[in-house]
Amino acid sequence: MHNDIKKALEVLKSGGIILYPTDTIWGIGCDATNAEAVKRVYEIKQREDSKSMLVLMENPNRISSYVDDVPEIALDLLEVTNKPTTIIYSGAKNLANNLINSDGSIGIRITDENFTQQLIQRFRKPIVSTSANISGEPSPANFDEIDEEIKEAVDYIVEYRQDDLSENKASSIIKLGLGGEIDILRS
Numbered sequence: 001m002h003n004d005i006k007k008a009l010e011v012l013k014s015g016g017i018i019l020y021p022t023d024t025i026w027g028i029g030c031d032a033t034n035a036e037a038v039k040r041v042y043e044i045k046q047r048e049d050s051k052s053m054l055v056l057m058e059n060p061n062r063i064s065s066y067v068d069d070v071p072e073i074a075l076d077l078l079e080v081t082n083k084p085t086t087i088i089y090s091g092a093k094n095l096a097n098n099l100i101n102s103d104g105s106i107g108i109r110i111t112d113e114n115f116t117q118q119l120i121q122r123f124r125k126p127i128v129s130t131s132a133n134i135s136g137e138p139s140p141a142n143f144d145e146i147d148e149e150i151k152e153a154v155d156y157i158v159e160y161r162q163d164d165l166s167e168n169k170a171s172s173i174i175k176l177g178l179g180g181e182i183d184i185l186r187s
Contacts, residue, residue, distance in 0.1 A: 001114070001118075001160045004158045004160045005115070005118055005119050005122060007156055008156055009119065009122055011156040012029075012030065012119075012123055012127065013031075015034050015037045016030070016037070016154075016156065017029070017040055017041060017154045017155050017156075018156045018157075019132055019146070019150065019151060019154045019157045020116070020158040021160060021162075021164070022056065022111060022113055022129055023084045023109075023111045023112055023113035024084045024170050024171050025132070025139050025141065025142075026131075026132040026143055026168075027129040027131060028041050028045065028128070028129075028130050028132050028154065029056075029128045029130075030127065031123075031125060031128075032095050032096060032126040033095055033125055035096040035099075037096075037128075038053075038096040038098050038099045041053065041130060044153040044154065045134060046135050050102065051135075052100065052101040052107065053099060053107075053128050054106070054107035054109055054128075055095065055106065055107070055108055055127065055128055056109055056110075056111045056120060056129045057108060057109075057111070057120060057126045058110065058116070058118075058120040058121050059121075060075060060078050062126070063089070063110075066092060066093060066108070067090075067091055067093065068092075068093055069090070069091055070089065071089075073176065073180055074087050074176055077174060078110060083171070083172060084111070084172070085109065085171055085173075086108065086109040086171045086174070087109070087176060088105050088106070088107045088108075088173065088174065088175040088176065089105060089108060090105050090176070090177075091105075092105060092106035099128065107173065109129065109171055132146045132150050133146070133150065134147060139170055141166075141168055141169070142164060142167065142168065143161070143162040143163075143164070144165065171186075172186055172187050173186040
């Protein structure tokens with residue numbers, strides 16, 4: 001795993017794209033602050049850039065560096081959830097403009113998966129995480145289900161957990177309103 005982290009870091013720092021395992025499904029990722037890298041991810045997925053993507057962080061204490069106001073309820077939700085949960089926050093900042101939704105929001109998930117935690121901790125910035133599929137196609141449950149077109153388009157494929165055939169699922173998604181409203185978009 002150490003060698004994978006080292007190679008993935010080199011690719012992320014150079015503005016490249018990685019294919020990597022997350023706490024949910026395999027993801028396509030890049031530096032969440034690099035607009036050119038984000039643009040490439042949209043191109044690989046053949047996805048309209050009006051459909052925003054989420055970012056992964058390793059620690060909830062870092063959310064305030066990328067969101068104007070972190071509602072107290074968000075931290076409470078992160079403490080009580082027992083499965084990977086993406087929270088959509090208003091007032092995104094310090095991220096690539098083409099990553100932020102047109103309403104100024106951004107989806108952030110705090111990963112508890114060992115590889116992604118170490119990678120993000122060493123990278124010191126959030127990374128994009130979007131399912132490793134062409135837009136509109138089913139999300140792959142494991143590495144073997146990832147389309148060859150995706151594998152050929154990225155700059156580095158992480159070797160760690162390629163042999164894990166667990167049927168993983170996407171995260172829950174919760175949107176927090178400015179007034180503290182909670183909207184469950186995917187459970």
